[in-house]
């Protein structure tokens with residue numbers, strides 16, 4: 001038997017034909033090595049072999065015989081410090097969000113610095129390009145590599161020691177009944193948390209949950225505060241901001257505050273973490289609960305031996321943000337677990353007796369199973385075939401065997417016809433009126449039809465945006481375990497209570513018997529709503545053992561849903577003085593978010609017409625606000641040029657939202673906006689060729705936030721476009737945690753850039769044509785331009801979120817910049833599906 005040395009220890013290789021990834025993760029338990037694509041396209045599985053970065057999914061275990069393998073768990077051992085300079089620098093620069101990409105990037109960066117102790121920006125980007133960071137931390141990671149180089153040279157000692165940050169995610173014992181399903185007096189607070197004071201906000205009877213969530217918290221005799229919210233953290237780090245708010249109201253050190261999130265047995269009911277509602281809903285509720293505790297505790301003796309529950313009947317007064325001393329400023333020293341590989345994501349979980357599941361999928365969505373033959377799968381050692389309703393699946397001792405077993409199942413399907421070729425025409429021809437975000441909207445002011453007819457200048461155009469995939473780096477995963485008729489599911493979702501309800505419905509058991517726990521999640525972006533949890537629960541019930549289901553990248557593309565395509569018709573009129581007099585806007589299919597109209601136009605109509613999408617679609621970060629803002633701000637730009645007015649002045653002249661005007665001025669000022677920029681100006685000689693430079697801007701207001709984005713592009717003679725710089729100004733009321741807000745804005749800009757330039761789901765015969773990361777391009781290190789953020793703090797206003805609105809003005813700013821450079825108005829996203837202007 002051959003062997004290898006992994007992190008300094010000799011390990012025998014029993015199955016040389018297994019992938020190196022499976023060997024390290026499954027056989028050695030080194031879960032810092034992540035799986036993201038299985039095809040060498042994401043870099044999450046990066047390890048070092050004899051000091052060189054390799055992709056563990058692309059090698060067999062036998063290929064590293066007699067060689068030295070280093071995983072993130074062994075990186076620090078190479079040096080004398082407790083952490084490698086790269087790890088220290090990544091922490092100091094706050095260069096991760098969900099952290100799923102971080103181990104692979106840290107290893108690749110360490111290999112770069114070993115060869116090139118002082119690399120430049122382009123060298124760093126090129127070296128890290130095999131690694132994806134879907135959260136958009138690339139710029140911070142590049143800064144971290146520079147900082148690591150300085151640390152290694154001894155030029156920089158300014159890194160924060162890790163470990164003083166938020167405590168690890170808290171999982172407490174299971175109560176007899178979920179706490180949101182019984183009244184405060186019935187909850188086993190003190191058995192779970194010990195003596196102390198509990199405050200609950202708002203008062204509500206069991207089963208009458210506040211739709212916007214509530215909060216409760218426990219103050220122990222030791223002073224430790226445990227706060228509970230139904231909002232979850234899916235990598236965006238709302239945790240730190242919420243802890244700061246609790247600490248502020250209670251006047252305690254944030255290190256004394258732990259937050260319990262994403263546990264349906266213990267947390268207040270919540271509809272879900274979407275719509276940028278963490279600060280407005282959970283933040284406010286936690287502040288109330290904390291302020292109530294402060295009032296109860298004022299002047300009282302310590303809590304030892306006390307068991308007191310206060311359901312706050314009246315709103316306790318809150319500390320004004322203008323007097324904040326803890327919230328409103330960066331909180332130092334985030335945790336080290338992302339850089340050491342010890343952050344335990346859903347796909348890293350292990351339970352006693354855990355089996356791995358895989359599910360038989362139809363060849364295309366909508367296909368109906370006619371016959372199935374599972375005999376070959378059943379004959380495989382260790383495989384259990386499960387049939388539960390329409391689900392046919394297997395469980396096996398390891399993921400590879402599960403996949404081979406499900407592939408061995410023979411099945412015949414009735415297949416639907418292939419989908420429409422002309423998607424915009426199809427959506428126009430299939431209107432529906434749905435529920436929730438798919439409810440039709442038709443709002444009007446004045447008489448837009450008459451105003452358009454009377455306008456001396458009318459500008460009419462249609463804009464489209466493509467279906468997009470969420471592409472979280474960690475694909476959907478769930479672990480399900482049954483015990484005495486009760487079910488526990490660990491899964492990465494932003495809607496744990498909705499998943500609990502779906503599990504109840506699909507499995508035919510009461511919600512009170514189901515606990516959903518959300519561990520750290522490798523990105524979600526609005527797309528993880530629980531199908532994998534139902535599959536895991538059914539397979540676990542059938543197999544009688546805990547089961548993990550971890551979707552492949554192809555399943556993630558094909559069986560997750562998509563951001564809706566948009567078809568948007570806009571017609572607007574200008575009077576002789578160049579003022580907008582009429583505005584008619586129709587969104588087909590995408591949704592009405594981003595509809596808030598910031599301009600003073602007396603006659604306007606805003607319509608949203610839902611359509612029967614031929615492809616599964618649903619929530620996505622910022623949802624339709626990106627499409628609607630793209631269409632509106634592209635059209636406003638076209639009107640500005642039709643009026644012969646600088647686009648900045650034109651917007652400021654028409655804006656009737658002062659907050660947004662402030663943000664626009666701030667962003668344009670930081671960008672150095674020049675009114676002299678005009679379409680298709682003279683080319684300039686740059687880097688050995690003639691290029692055209694252009695700048696564009698766009699604004700938006702959504703979910704209580706105000707955003708303005710300026711972009712600069714460079715276009716060469718072949719039509720190739722490079723986005724050189726993006727500046728985003730953002731105002732979201734009182735800022736709770738400026739560092740997280742900035743990080744969210746930077747990540748949002750990167751994510752939006754992908755949808756602006758090249759992301760697009762293509763279809764063939766009714767299914768996604770290339771369901772892989774090599775077939776669907778998302779931004780990489782070399783795609784990321786210089787990013788700059790201007791924050792406007794408004795302590796006089798309520799806090800709004802920052803996870804979505806910062807995305808929405810990027811695409812129109814880039815499109816307007818391309819127009820300024822070339823005179824070409826591009827009206828479909830992505831703007832450059834073939835990499836250059838056609």
Ligand code: FES
Nearest residue numbers: 036037040043057
């Ligand atoms: S590159 Fe190996 S899992 Fe993506």
Ligand code: FES
Nearest residue numbers: 097099133134135
């Ligand atoms: S932090 Fe990079 S993928 Fe989430």
